Structure formats: C-alpha cells, structure tokens
Amino acid sequence: MLRSDSTDAPRSSGPRVKKSHSARNYARLEAFERVWLLLVWVIVIAVFGGLRPHTFLTVNTFSGMFGLNATLAVLALGLILVLRVGDFDLSLAANLVVSSEVLGILNAEHHVSLLVSMVVAVLAGGFIGAVNAFIILKLKIDSFISTLGMGSVLSGIALWMTSGGALTGLSQTLVNDVVIRRLFGISYEFYYSLVLMVVLWYVFRYTAVGRRLLFVGKNREAARLSGVRVSRIRFGAFVVAGMIGALAGIIYAGTSGTTNPEAGLVYLLPAYAAAFLGATCIDIGDFNPIGTVVAVFFLVTGVQGLAILGVGNFVQDIFYGAALILSVAGSQYLARSKLRRVLVAD
Amino acid sequence: MRNTIKIENVSQRFGAIQALDRVGLTLCSGEVRALIGANGSGKSTLVKVLAGYHVPDKGDVDVNGVTCSLGDPRGVSELWKVSVVHQDLGLIEGLSILENFLLPELSSSGEKKINWRKKYQLVAPYLQRFGVTVSPYRKIDECSRVTRALIALARAVWALEVESGNSSLEEGQSERMPGTLILDELTAFLSLEEVNLLKSVIRDVVKKGHSILFVSHDLDEILSFTDTITVLRDGCCVADRSTSGISKDELFTLVAGRSAEDLKSSPGRRDEGLSQMKKVSVRGLTSGDAKMGPIDFEVVPGEVLGLTGLVGSGYELVPYALFGADKDATGEFTFEKGTVRVDRLTPPQAIGLGVALVPGDRNSQGLWSDMSIAENLSVTDRETKVNSWLLSWRRLWSRGDEIVKEYAVKAPNSRSKIHVLSGGNAQRVVLAKGITAKPVILLLHEPVQGVDVGSRSHIVGTILDRAAKGLAVICASSDHEFLSQVATRVLVFSRGQVVQELSTEPGASFVDKDEMVYACQTKIAVDVVEV
Numbered sequence: 001m002l003r004s005d006s007t008d009a010p011r012s013s014g015p016r017v018k019k020s021h022s023a024r025n026y027a028r029l030e031a032f033e034r035v036w037l038l039l040v041w042v043i044v045i046a047v048f049g050g051l052r053p054h055t056f057l058t059v060n061t062f063s064g065m066f067g068l069n070a071t072l073a074v075l076a077l078g079l080i081l082v083l084r085v086g087d088f089d090l091s092l093a094a095n096l097v098v099s100s101e102v103l104g105i106l107n108a109e110h111h112v113s114l115l116v117s118m119v120v121a122v123l124a125g126g127f128i129g130a131v132n133a134f135i136i137l138k139l140k141i142d143s144f145i146s147t148l149g150m151g152s153v154l155s156g157i158a159l160w161m162t163s164g165g166a167l168t169g170l171s172q173t174l175v176n177d178v179v180i181r182r183l184f185g186i187s188y189e190f191y192y193s194l195v196l197m198v199v200l201w202y203v204f205r206y207t208a209v210g211r212r213l214l215f216v217g218k219n220r221e222a223a224r225l226s227g228v229r230v231s232r233i234r235f236g237a238f239v240v241a242g243m244i245g246a247l248a249g250i251i252y253a254g255t256s257g258t259t260n261p262e263a264g265l266v267y268l269l270p271a272y273a274a275a276f277l278g279a280t281c282i283d284i285g286d287f288n289p290i291g292t293v294v295a296v297f298f299l300v301t302g303v304q305g306l307a308i309l310g311v312g313n314f315v316q317d318i319f320y321g322a323a324l325i326l327s328v329a330g331s332q333y334l335a336r337s338k339l340r341r342v343l344v345a346d
Numbered sequence: 347m348r349n350t351i352k353i354e355n356v357s358q359r360f361g362a363i364q365a366l367d368r369v370g371l372t373l374c375s376g377e378v379r380a381l382i383g384a385n386g387s388g389k390s391t392l393v394k395v396l397a398g399y400h401v402p403d404k405g406d407v408d409v410n411g412v413t414c415s416l417g418d419p420r421g422v423s424e425l426w427k428v429s430v431v432h433q434d435l436g437l438i439e440g441l442s443i444l445e446n447f448l449l450p451e452l453s454s455s456g457e458k459k460i461n462w463r464k465k466y467q468l469v470a471p472y473l474q475r476f477g478v479t480v481s482p483y484r485k486i487d488e489c490s491r492v493t494r495a496l497i498a499l500a501r502a503v504w505a506l507e508v509e510s511g512n513s514s515l516e517e518g519q520s521e522r523m524p525g526t527l528i529l530d531e532l533t534a535f536l537s538l539e540e541v542n543l544l545k546s547v548i549r550d551v552v553k554k555g556h557s558i559l560f561v562s563h564d565l566d567e568i569l570s571f572t573d574t575i576t577v578l579r580d581g582c583c584v585a586d587r588s589t590s591g592i593s594k595d596e597l598f599t600l601v602a603g604r605s606a607e608d609l610k611s612s613p614g615r616r617d618e619g620l621s622q623m624k625k626v627s628v629r630g631l632t633s634g635d636a637k638m639g640p641i642d643f644e645v646v647p648g649e650v651l652g653l654t655g656l657v658g659s660g661y662e663l664v665p666y667a668l669f670g671a672d673k674d675a676t677g678e679f680t681f682e683k684g685t686v687r688v689d690r691l692t693p694p695q696a697i698g699l700g701v702a703l704v705p706g707d708r709n710s711q712g713l714w715s716d717m718s719i720a721e722n723l724s725v726t727d728r729e730t731k732v733n734s735w736l737l738s739w740r741r742l743w744s745r746g747d748e749i750v751k752e753y754a755v756k757a758p759n760s761r762s763k764i765h766v767l768s769g770g771n772a773q774r775v776v777l778a779k780g781i782t783a784k785p786v787i788l789l790l791h792e793p794v795q796g797v798d799v800g801s802r803s804h805i806v807g808t809i810l811d812r813a814a815k816g817l818a819v820i821c822a823s824s825d826h827e828f829l830s831q832v833a834t835r836v837l838v839f840s841r842g843q844v845v846q847e848l849s850t851e852p853g854a855s856f857v858d859k860d861e862m863v864y865a866c867q868t869k870i871a872v873d874v875v876e877v
Binding site: 209215222223225 | 669671692693694697705710711714716717721724725734737739779783
C-alpha cells in the first residue's frame, strides 16, 4: 500500500543504525497489520465451515450474508464520515428510520413516484444532519450529547409519523432493485454498498475536501490555524452523513419491503463496531471505508456462524458489543506498540 | 553529611537505535548539575530512567557507596529519592492549590478522612517559603505561570523531604534519604524575570542538601546557574565538566558536535529595491481579551520585526490577531493588497491574502503528529494539487522530499511521521508549512522554543533568507538571544502596549540582546512605579 514504508526508517542522525534487517521485518509486520482483519475473516469462515460444512459453506448462507447486510454497511460508511472529522453521530440509526418512514409515507400512502420519494427521503436525512450540525456548531454542544438527544427525538418522531405501526405497500420496483435482482447470486444492494465504499475511498484519498476531513479530525486547532474552514467541513460531514443514513434507510425499506419505526435502531451499535474495527486495518488509525466494509462482513459472518452453530439470538448483542470494545482496545494497543517501535531516543 | 549519587553505565536500546550508551553522571548534595544535549541526544530517556518511569536495559546507581541496579526500582527507592518537575508542571486546573499540592500524597496514602484544616496549616507556611503568597484554597487557574512553577517546585521538594505516609515536617531531620530534584526544561516557558525568581528559590533548595539535575536547552542559563555540566550527544556522554572555565562557544560545540562558526549562516543580502515596496501598517490592533492594544506599527517588506516583552505583556497575541485567529480582535492593517479589517478576517482569508502564521505550540497548533511530513505540508501547499479539487500523491511526496532537503530535516524522506522527529526538526516542518503558503507577511510565534542549537541556527538562517527575498516578518518571542540574531527592529511590550522601540545600533546587523533584556526589565519597573 502507499504508505507502507513511511515510518520506521530511523533518522539518519540517530546513533547506531542497523537498517536492512529490522526495516524489512518492520515492513512485513506493517503489511500484516493492514490486512489482519481479512486474514482473521478467512480463518473464521474456515472454522465455521469446518464445524458445519453442510449448513455454513452453502451458496445460500453466503448470498444472504453479503446480500442482506448492505443497510448496515451503508450506515457504517455514513458514520465514518462524521467520525473522521472527530465527531460522533449517535442519531444516525434514528435518521435511517425517519428517512425510511418519509419514503414509506410518500410512496406507499400518498403514491408519490418512487424517484421523488427517494429524493425527498435523502433530503430529509441531510436536513436532520444539518440540524445536528447547527446544534453542535452554533449552540456549541458536544456532538456525543447532542446526537444522543437527537436520536431519541427522532425515534419519537418516527413512532408519531406512523402511529407506531409498520408501513407496507412500498413500490415493488424498489424491492426488486434492492434485494430481488441478483448479480453472481448476490442481491444488488451489496453492490450499492461497494459503490459507496469506492466513492468514499476516492473522496477521502484524492480530493482536497477529503483530506481536510482528516486534518480537522486529527487536530482541529492546527487545521484552523492552517486556514481550513473547520466549521464548514464539520457541517458538511454531518449533512452528507445524514444523506448516507437516508440511503441506508432506503435500502432497509427495499430489503424488508416495509418500514418499521423501531427495527432500524438496532443497527447503531453494529455500525459503530464496524467503524472502529475498520479503523484497525487498511489505513490503521483512520476511519476508512474499505476497512469498515470488511469489518461489517466480518461481524456478519461471526453472527451468522454462531447462529448456525445453534447459539441463541442473544449472542448477536454480545458479539457486536464485544467487537466494539475489543476493536478500540486493539487499536490503542496497536498505536502504542507502533509508537514504541518508532520512539527512538527522544 | 554530603551525599554522593553515582549513576553508572546506563544503556538503553529502542529497536535499532541505541538511545543511551553507557552513560554515567554524579550528583552531589548541594550541587546543581546541568544536563544538556540536542534533541534526540537521549536526554529525555535519561531523565525518564532517573525518575524511575523507565527501567533501562542496563545501569546501576551507587548511593554513598551502596550499589543497586536500576533494574530494581524498589531497591533504588530505598536508597535514593527523586522528584521531577516537568515543563508542563503537572498541575490540574479546576483544583485548588492545596489539592494540587497534596495530589501525589492523596493518591497513594491510605488516610480515611482528610483533615483539610491540618493540611492547610502544614502546607501554607511551606508554600510561603517558596514565595507563594496566594491562599492555598485558591484555584490553580487563578495563578500566574511563575506561581504555578513555584507550586510545582515546592511540591517536588516536599516529596523529597517528607517521609512517605507521614506529613509531619521537621526542620533539620537527622537522617534523611539523599534526594535529587530534576528540573526538566522548567524554564523554557518562563520570562527572564521569572527565571531569576526561580533561581533564587532553587538555590535555597540546594542549601538544604539536595542535589539538582537541571535539564535545559538554554546555554546562558546553564552557564550562569549550574555547578557542573553533563553533555549528551547521540546517546553518549561527551563531557562531564565543571561549569566554571567553560565558554559558551565551547559548550555549543560540545552540544552540536560542530563549532558555532560552521553553523553561522551568512545574512542574506538585502535588495534595496524591496524597501520601496509598500509597507505593512497596522492600526489600532487590539486583542479579543483586551489584554493587548490598541497598538500601531509598521513593517517594511524585507524586514524582520521583533515583538517582545515579559510573558503576559501581550506581544504574543499580535500574530494571532493579525491572522484572524483571534475572533474578537479589532483593528486593521494596510499592505500591498489593500486594507484588511481584523475583526472580519478569518484564517482562510488571511492565507488567501498572503498572510501566514507559524504558531507557538507546534504539537497542538501546528502539526498532525501521526501524519507524514509531506501530508502536513500539503495543508497549505497549493502545488500538491492537480486543481482546486484533486490531490496528486506523487506531487505531494516529491514536494515533501524537496522541502525535507531544503530545510535539512533529519528524516529519510517526507514519508516519515512527525512524531519520530525531534523538536527541532518538527519546528523546521512547521516553519516550512508556513512558508509554502507563499505569504507576503509571515507571522511567527516563538519559532525556536524547545529547539536544539543546530536547528536554531538553521531556523535563523531560513528567516533571514526569506526576509531578504522580500517577506515582511513579524516575530513574537521572549527569546532575546534569538531576536538579536534576526530582528532589525524590536517593539517592547508591557501591559499590552508598545513601550519602547529598539533599533539596530550603527555598525551592528541586528538589535542588541542586552538592550532588549534591559528594556523588558526596566519598562516593567517603570509601570510599577506609575501604578
């Protein structure tokens, strides 16, 4: 990868340097650190496959795992946008629910065309993001607290919008294009999440705006004094994350064929687990789209495998929660060991 | 009784790098020993080892003839007490002086109920001996920087004198464990007057029979204040000398490994045509907190204008106000592109107009420590972009490498992360980052703070070179030595106002250092008389 040789090579002034051997070892170690999650994923598949070859290693299991989890992947991708600028959005899952309800009400109840309904839903998601950003930037309230509150407000609004029930009667076109139609045996929605992943990867890596997100997230004061429009960047991140949250809502509606004021909320914690786990690989230490998507499917594989082994549903919650804690602990450990390796004399 | 503590054969390896190689030093009670070395010389590692934060690969300590391995922290702690005052002082804002003072004690002792009144009666007179006259019930936030330093110092000395778990303090205890006080660049953020106050307090501490290890970059301070000197370079001890009979040039050569003559940069030739260009004139500049201003001054392109004063006198607020980083600042300045109102200026606009700022705190305000040198530079460098939207990584790395070479940053290439760089090298990167924005006005705040002597002369050279190319440089610093190497005019601040303008004596290239020191000290005195 592009930054693989960046850190270790010791300072030329440093005392006594043995370069070649340790440098090569270091490069190898770092390459491993970048892809460790992929390797562990393969091992996990192998273990479950070994234990239950006939139920786990089937086309159905895999097409289900990849095809039915795009909602989570898209939501997690929206999340990393906000995490990358150093903020939190705990209302994004509720945003997903509200946006999908907007889509449902317009399309199923009022028979507005699907395209218009989708556009309105995305705008609604962006609007919610803008409200979040306004509270955080203008009222100067910490994003963790303000979005925690906003999440509850939005859940209430979602219940009120549909009087607590599920909405059915969504356009069949949506259901077809999200989940029914398949490419290589996997529903279209999987590819939508991959497209979003690639777009975000490109934006983060090659555009000036994408770089500024990282500058703001890693050192806000340095960014401000370097002429980065910090507030504008944070505002933009919340709005776009809100819109991506709405896209996750649309995929959610398409996958289930209905909208449900409560079901979407369960995605919040897995999305955070995926985002933080994703930050421990590929671009280590940074919330990155490829790592996030890998993490989503790693987590989903684990849950699916445990379900096939016959472990009860409760294991999902334990698994996602533990993954979140372990990924943060692991990334801190990685950062420390890395620092130790590069901390030379000073 | 005179205690002698001998540190012997300390070695420490970090990966491929030998941070310390059989280093030794002797600490005698009643003596101040200086520890000096360029950034990356192993100084910090040695301090960490002595303080017991870090167990070295090898090394012994010999206390009055009893030897113990440094690998046995418990054994060492039974022979010898060490307490450290770091540059950041380790005081917690929001807590009272008393709570801060007792922090180490409260965190370890098993007292069930704290008798605050009794503690107060013990601590208040103790603090007074150190010149702290503020009530210990006041919050740390209300204390000036020098008071904070005194409190941290008093706390460290208290830790040496008080038996663990027993706060009773008797004058002239019969048998006390030998103690060493380590002052780790304590003076770097203090003004000269504050340093002098500290020095007298430290002298008192020495009289009580403690030994002191004084870690500093400041050659003058070390020469005027210490008894013996240990110089580290590349992890080895290159000198162990008595301070008397060592000259500043000699000390510089020991630290840098090269003589001062080699490093002196030729001052850039000034293009006469440049001073005809439109000058920068600042009018009515006032900081948002009203601690500085309103002030007026002018800078000519090609000139380095120094701003100085005692810490807190307001000179340090000027660069931020002119950059639009101080949101509530007011005033205006006129330069070749027209007149700019400071209250409406934002940092992005300032950069767009050709004003660049190199902030004082490189770690928190200037750099992204876990990103590479090239990425750090790309924030302000328009050349790394294909157009206003897209970035070229190839250009980013090659531009970075060019700058690493140009500024002689000690790193294999521009992919090195900032946190592997020493302070001096990181400072070169911040300076380069300001200059790559292609400014016409360059604002600097303490550009050589905490920087080793080699980087210092390099930075001096860069500033002079840029000024000679037509940049108007405004440099706020309390380092008079540094200003006397770059500034042709210096404004002296006191209580937010310019109280004196110093210019270059005929025949000299820059403003005289002693003149600046004198001005800073006397102007404060005059103010006090007026009040």
